[in-house]
Amino acid sequence: MASDSIDVRYVAKLARIALTDEEVERFGAQLGDLLEHVRALEKLDTGSVAATAQVIASRNVERGDDVRGCLDRETVLEQAPQRQGAFFRVPRIIAAE
Amino acid sequence: MSKETIESSAAAIAGRVGARELSAAEVTEAALGRIAASDDAVGAYLTVLGDGAREHALRVDARIAGGESLPLAGVPLAVKDNMCLTGTRTTCGSKILENWIAPYTATAVQRLLDAGCVPVGKTNMDEFAMGSSCENSALGVTRNPYDLSRVPGGSSGGSAAAVAAFEAAIGTGSDTGGSIREPGAFCNAIGFKPTYGRISRYGLIAFASSLDQIGPLTRTVEDAALAYDAMAGFDPMDATSVDRPVETAATHLRRDLKGVRIGIAREFDTAKLGAESHACYARAYRDLEALGAELVEISLPTADYGLATYYLIAPAECSSNLARFDGVRYGLRVEGDDVQAMYEATRAAGFGAEVKRRILIGTYALSSGYYDAYYVRAQKARTLIAADFAKAFETCDLIASPAASSPAFEFNAKSDPYSMYLMDYYTIPFSLAGLPALSVPCGWVTPEGGSSPMPMGLQLAAPLFEERALLGAAHAYEVATSHATRHRPRLAEVAK
Numbered sequence: 001m002a003s004d005s006i007d008v009r010y011v012a013k014l015a016r017i018a019l020t021d022e023e024v025e026r027f028g029a030q031l032g033d034l035l036e037h038v039r040a041l042e043k044l045d046t047g048s049v050a051a052t053a054q055v056i057a058s059r060n061v062e063r064g065d066d067v068r069g070c071l072d073r074e075t076v077l078e079q080a081p082q083r084q085g086a087f088f089r090v091p092r093i094i095a096a097e
Numbered sequence: 098m099s100k101e102t103i104e105s106s107a108a109a110i111a112g113r114v115g116a117r118e119l120s121a122a123e124v125t126e127a128a129l130g131r132i133a134a135s136d137d138a139v140g141a142y143l144t145v146l147g148d149g150a151r152e153h154a155l156r157v158d159a160r161i162a163g164g165e166s167l168p169l170a171g172v173p174l175a176v177k178d179n180m181c182l183t184g185t186r187t188t189c190g191s192k193i194l195e196n197w198i199a200p201y202t203a204t205a206v207q208r209l210l211d212a213g214c215v216p217v218g219k220t221n222m223d224e225f226a227m228g229s230s231c232e233n234s235a236l237g238v239t240r241n242p243y244d245l246s247r248v249p250g251g252s253s254g255g256s257a258a259a260v261a262a263f264e265a266a267i268g269t270g271s272d273t274g275g276s277i278r279e280p281g282a283f284c285n286a287i288g289f290k291p292t293y294g295r296i297s298r299y300g301l302i303a304f305a306s307s308l309d310q311i312g313p314l315t316r317t318v319e320d321a322a323l324a325y326d327a328m329a330g331f332d333p334m335d336a337t338s339v340d341r342p343v344e345t346a347a348t349h350l351r352r353d354l355k356g357v358r359i360g361i362a363r364e365f366d367t368a369k370l371g372a373e374s375h376a377c378y379a380r381a382y383r384d385l386e387a388l389g390a391e392l393v394e395i396s397l398p399t400a401d402y403g404l405a406t407y408y409l410i411a412p413a414e415c416s417s418n419l420a421r422f423d424g425v426r427y428g429l430r431v432e433g434d435d436v437q438a439m440y441e442a443t444r445a446a447g448f449g450a451e452v453k454r455r456i457l458i459g460t461y462a463l464s465s466g467y468y469d470a471y472y473v474r475a476q477k478a479r480t481l482i483a484a485d486f487a488k489a490f491e492t493c494d495l496i497a498s499p500a501a502s503s504p505a506f507e508f509n510a511k512s513d514p515y516s517m518y519l520m521d522y523y524t525i526p527f528s529l530a531g532l533p534a535l536s537v538p539c540g541w542v543t544p545e546g547g548s549s550p551m552p553m554g555l556q557l558a559a560p561l562f563e564e565r566a567l568l569g570a571a572h573a574y575e576v577a578t579s580h581a582t583r584h585r586p587r588l589a590e591v592a593k
Contacts, residue, residue: 006461015416015460016423017453018441027450030514031458037515038405038471044478051476054307054337055483055531056294056561061336075200081430088425091436 006031103127107172107266107320111213114161114171121157121171125150125215128173132217132264135588140239141249141259142218143178144186153215160213167213168323168347174214175256175265178222180206180311181300185216189302190224190234190252193422193429193447203300204335205269205311205328212327217265220255224449225419226276226304228252229520232508233451241283242586244549247505250280250520256314257284262586267324268314273305274407275501275524277312278536282554283505285538285581286314287321287571292561293531294339296325297332305414306337308407308528316581318537318572322347325564344565350572355389357570359557360493362397365523367499374553377540378499381555381578385497388573395489395496399481403526404518406482409462409475410529415452416459422447454514483530490560495570498523500536500554504544527558534558537571538581550584 008028012019019027073086082089102110102119113119132145146153150173157171176182179189181199188194202210210216223233231239231254239254241247242262249258256268257280270277272290281288289312296311303309313324322345329343359382367378386392424430424443431446433439448456462471489496502520511517527534539555555574559567575581 006457008457011457011461011464014464015456016420016437016440016444017448017456018438018445019453023450023453027454027457030454031461033513033515034408034454034458038409038475040405041402041409041474041478044399044402044481046474046477046481049477049480051473052307052479052483053476055479055529056292056339058294058337058339061333063333071200076426079197079200079427081424081428090425091433091439093436 006035103131104263106317107169107315108317108323110172110266111168111170115167117161119171121154121161121215122151124171124173125154125217128217128265135262136264138240138245138588139242139258139262139264140237141175141220141255141262141264143188143221143236143255144219146185146216146218149185150215150217153210157213157215169209169267169327170213172214172267173217173265174209175218175220175259175268176206176216177253177256177269177271178219179226179271179302180269182206182216182219185219187219187302188236190222190236191447191449191452192235195236195429197428201300204297204332206300208328209267209269209324214267218259220259220268222255223252224452225302225415226252226271226273227415227451227455229275229279229517230511231255233449235449241505242588243285243551243584244505244547244587247507247551248283250283250501250505252276253314254280257281257286257288260284260286260314260316262588266315267320269311270314271301271309271311272528273308273411274528275521277314278524278534278554278556279501279520281314281536282500282552285552286316287318287535287537288312288314289321289325289535289568290528290533291325291329291564292533294337295343295533295562295564296328297335297338299332299334303418305411306418307414308411318568318575319347319350321535322350322568325568341562346565346568349565349569351569352573352576353389354385354570354573357390357495358393358493359385359390360393360395360489360496362395362400362496362498364397364400365498370499370502373542374499374503377542377553378555381539382497384578385574388577393493395493397485397489397526399478399485400526402478403482403529404522406475406478406529407525408458408518409471410479412455412459413462413472414459416456416463419452419456451514479529482526486530486532494559494566496558498556500524500556504542504551504553506544523556531561532558533561533564533567535567535571537575539578540580541584549587
């Protein structure tokens with residue numbers, strides 16, 4: 001199992017969470033501690049074991065291609081943090097140039 | 098209405114409402130009165146429905162007047178705040194959803210309403226159901242009704258406390274690693290997690306999708322069975338809901354345990370829980386035997402790996418599920434210079450420390466180069482844990498164990514995250530295997546330094562889909578021992 005210490009800033013970037021310096025330090029120590037605990041799994045021989053995908057027998061579920069009711073647009077949009085007409089409004093994604 | 102009525106079981110309330118001795122409106126008024134008297138001290142609810150509850154009650158009374166027979170007529174219902182109820186605030190105990198109003202109702206909640214329940218409020222919880230004490234809620238403090246200086250457990254601590262304080266007769270909970278069973282144990286309640294897939298999760302805000310399961314918190318096993326019978330069954334709106342007939346449980350409650358083989362795992366040494374707890378569980382096992390059960394020693398050699406396995410799988414799944422909270426479609430948004438900065442600022446302000454920790458560990462475990470070493474290895478360990486249970490159930494019908502590692506502890510007693518995780522040592526392995534399991538009161542222990550006896554919980558678990566056998570046996574134990582009624586919540590000083 002990997003033994004690298006966790007690069008909290010990099011992982012926080014992947015997770016889209018801004019962290020303060022204090023959080024980087026605190027979470028780094030706590031996550032390092034947790035990783036030490038989960039390394040106990042190295043003692044289990046899992047070489048020939050199949051990974052669990054689901055705990056009960058299940059299969060893909062497909063529904064018929066039928067028109068069904070759904071939430072109306074206004075109900076959904078009225079809780080948007082920002083909207084513009086019938087759309088969710090977000091910060092600019094594509095550069096102006 | 099008398100104090101006895103609001104403190105009676107859901108079954109008794111429904112019986113009297115069904116017989117028109119009482120109206121749902123009267124019961125609802127009594128429940129709202131009890132909430133007004135005691136919930137400032139307990140803090141079980143984040144939202145009390147008031148007039149919304151009264152409207153529901155009038156509809157129930159109209160249905161009764163129309164000749165309908167409702168198994169849970171007029172029963173006051175507390176809904177955990179990660180379950181949608183149309184038109185009510187549904188916060189998940191998080192700032193990121195603090196003002197979100199559910200536009201639809203969760204299937205499990207709807208089925209309880211169809212059965213006659215009256216929703217009186219939405220209950221506090223650890224943020225996104227991540228915690229074992231309710232202390233991780235961003236929106237309120239919930240106290241244990243049996244000692245207000247102690248936690249109610251979690252994550253479904255609000256529902257457990259509401260039921261314990263007679264502020265509802267049924268509470269809904271969700272259980273990922275122990276979040277129904279542990280607060281049930283802490284609050285002298287029945288906390289029941291059915292088999293994975295038995296109850297639809299449509300309308301439950303997801304934490305870890307391969308583990309999450311909804312179930313009831315109640316004061317009696319019969320009430321848990323009634324709530325389960327109402328909620329269980331296939332739902333086309335949840336692709337993981339099991340399409341398999343549900344055997345009703347409330348009609349098969351037992352009075353003895355003759356012919357039942359109960360496994361006691363040699364790995365679960367209760368001596369390490371302290372002398373009083375050890376004696377409590379030893380007596381519980383003897384009481385099971387006295388009811389006719391045959392105690393069988395079993396071995397669960399991989400159960401000790403449960404915590405490590407869970408704390409990779411659950412965070413990995415949560416890091417994926419919580420990606421949807423990005424400030425775009427609903428919930429909190431904190432502006433930033435560009436979209437990336439907006440995401441990061443929103444999630445920084447919206448999530449609390451425990452949620453951030455779990456998203457980070459999950460993101461790490463799923464990230465390139467680490468996926469096989471952590472997530473896949475944990476899923477393999479999970480296979481071994483489930484196989485241990487399957488083998489154990491070849492020689493026993495049920496498994497008995499402690500439901501939590503200690504009685505309810507004081508606030509701020511578990512500042513180190515891992516010490517909090519250890520509370521769910523006994524519940525997590527069963528969750529990983531998808532098994533149905535419940536906590537039933539099994540005695541009282543005064544914790545070191547405590548002033549009140551606190552309730553203890555016995556965990557009983559069954560093979561997949563054996564809810565009927567599980568509830569039936571728990572009922573026999575409950576009726577024979579009557580631990581739950583030995584002490585009352587210490588609310589006399591608040592509910593004058």
